[in-house]
Amino acid sequence: MKLEMRDRPGQLVAALQPISAVGGNIIAVIHQREAPAATEALDVQIVLELPEGRLSRLLELLREQGVNVVRIDEERLLYECTLIMIGHLMHTDLSDTVGRIDTTGSAEVTELSLVMPAISSPSSARITIRSTTRTEMKKAIRILRSVAEQKNLLIIEPLEDA
Amino acid sequence: MRIAILGFGSVGRGIARAILAKNLDITVTGLADSRSGIIDPAGIDLAAALARKENGGPCGGPDVSPGDVVAKADYDVLVEVTPTNVDDGEPALGHIRGALRRQKHVVTSNKGPIALAYPELRALAETNGVFLKYEATVCGAIPLIHAMQEGLAGNTISRLYGVFNGTCNYILTRMAEDSLTYEQALAEARELGYAEADPTYDVEGIDAGIKLVILANTILDMQTTLDDVERTGITLLTPEALRLAEDQDCTIRLIGEIVPEAGVLRVSPRIVAKAHPLVVEGTLNAVTVETDLAGDLTFIGKGAGSTETASAVIGDLLYIRERHVQGS
Numbered sequence: 001m002k003l004e005m006r007d008r009p010g011q012l013v014a015a016l017q018p019i020s021a022v023g024g025n026i027i028a029v030i031h032q033r034e035a036p037a038a039t040e041a042l043d044v045q046i047v048l049e050l051p052e053g054r055l056s057r058l059l060e061l062l063r064e065q066g067v068n069v070v071r072i073d074e075e076r077l078l079y080e081c082t083l084i085m086i087g088h089l090m091h092t093d094l095s096d097t098v099g100r101i102d103t104t105g106s107a108e109v110t111e112l113s114l115v116m117p118a119i120s121s122p123s124s125a126r127i128t129i130r131s132t133t134r135t136e137m138k139k140a141i142r143i144l145r146s147v148a149e150q151k152n153l154l155i156i157e158p159l160e161d162a
Numbered sequence: 163m164r165i166a167i168l169g170f171g172s173v174g175r176g177i178a179r180a181i182l183a184k185n186l187d188i189t190v191t192g193l194a195d196s197r198s199g200i201i202d203p204a205g206i207d208l209a210a211a212l213a214r215k216e217n218g219g220p221c222g223g224p225d226v227s228p229g230d231v232v233a234k235a236d237y238d239v240l241v242e243v244t245p246t247n248v249d250d251g252e253p254a255l256g257h258i259r260g261a262l263r264r265q266k267h268v269v270t271s272n273k274g275p276i277a278l279a280y281p282e283l284r285a286l287a288e289t290n291g292v293f294l295k296y297e298a299t300v301c302g303a304i305p306l307i308h309a310m311q312e313g314l315a316g317n318t319i320s321r322l323y324g325v326f327n328g329t330c331n332y333i334l335t336r337m338a339e340d341s342l343t344y345e346q347a348l349a350e351a352r353e354l355g356y357a358e359a360d361p362t363y364d365v366e367g368i369d370a371g372i373k374l375v376i377l378a379n380t381i382l383d384m385q386t387t388l389d390d391v392e393r394t395g396i397t398l399l400t401p402e403a404l405r406l407a408e409d410q411d412c413t414i415r416l417i418g419e420i421v422p423e424a425g426v427l428r429v430s431p432r433i434v435a436k437a438h439p440l441v442v443e444g445t446l447n448a449v450t451v452e453t454d455l456a457g458d459l460t461f462i463g464k465g466a467g468s469t470e471t472a473s474a475v476i477g478d479l480l481y482i483r484e485r486h487v488q489g490s
Binding site for chain 1: 323394398399400402403405406407409410412414415417430431432433434435438440
């Protein structure tokens with residue numbers, strides 16, 4: 001996120017303190033002191049990781065500190081899970097299988113490798129799903145499981161939970 | 163210590179050979195296979211019985227049945243090592259009950275009776291003041307049950323998972339190593355004697371599922387049956403799937419998993435990083451136990467084989483002798 005604050009001593013601490021208060025983890029702070037503008041404002045960019053559902057509380061705390069949040073970049077998809085599917089993947093409409101996860105809006109298929117040994121033999125695919133939260137990932141895998149049941153596909157999940 | 167052995171197949175003969183080879187001070191006073199038996203209070207000549215069996219004959223006379231051995235022989239411990247029947251546990255279940263009622267300790271490698279009737283058998287053993295031990299029912303030579311009951315006593319187990327079936331592990335190892343199809347790898351496992359003529363029990367995950375039920379019911383205080391195990395076998399796996407896993411430094415293993423808190427019992431093929439300690443080769447078994455005090459522990463060893471299974475049975479026998487058998 002990009003923050004704008006008054007160029008006064010203690011302001012940076014005032015901006016960082018709420019992040020630790022909500023259990024966030026600061027990955028990088030880019031502090032642009034030589035900002036060309038003649039205003040007293042100071043731009044700071046912060047890259048951070050936050051536990052789920054804490055963003056609105058953070059914004060509230062920052063406002064209380066008099067820090068103006070200029071911009072929040074898109075949340076990145078943090079959770080990734082790779083599974084393998086075996087079965088008649090093409091005959092059972094692979095794009096529908098992928099689409100059922102993508103249409104959730106909170107998880108998406110980001111990679112797919114497909115091997116089709118012969119027209120009548122079952123094919124195998126490795127599928128990578130990304131999601132914003134662990135809960136969304138579990139939901140996506142549940143969807144995939146139910147699709148697999150309908151379409152008679154075998155899903156091989158990773159040993160570790162997503 | 164005097165014992166009676168029911169079952170003189172691979173495990174029973176492995177026990178007999180270990181007794182002969184190791185001077186364990188164990189006398190066998192009763193012995194039966196499915197069609198014959200011997201009772202001799204002075205001690206049976208095991209070498210002669212082994213020789214008869216290896217020449218294709220019965221171990222004893224046709225007039226002595228396993229039931230006679232249970233009811234009439236003079237022993238401290240009944241060693242019940244007949245093949246597993248998962249439907250009703252019989253005839254082993256009846257024999258175990260009979261021995262416990264006679265106030266005889268029981269050591270078994272038979273999964274059926276333990277998976278189906280453990281609470282009843284344990285109560286019967288307690289009422290009669292004797293031990294019921296079954297280390298050999300899960301993961302052959304690995305002293306998993308002993309470790310969990312004794313070494314890890316006081317720990318809370320949050321998850322337990324691993325490779326419980328050597329036949330499936332062999333098939334998956336071969337499919338990954340040489341891109342064999344499932345059918346080719348199964349045929350090879352049969353040739354080497356790792357897989358039965360009817361491999362359903364192994365490859366459909368039934369064997370692994372029964373072992374989960376045994377661990378869940380006897381160690382984790384769960385009350386489960388085979389029907390509670392969510393089960394997927396390995397029959398539909400393709401060499402391509404293994405190659406797709408391989409591309410990411412992973413492989414596929416048939417994993418049995420228990421999460422006591424969530425009531426989950428599950429056997430299914432899973433993607434496992436090749437560097438994971440559970441990725442063992444060939445017919446090995448490997449089990450990871452997650453505990454609160456001891457952290458994670460992984461046990462690896464041979465899950466089958468006559469000598470290896472005999473190791474677990476003899477461990478149980480000597481455990482009982484140390485604690486409960488008076489005299490020799």
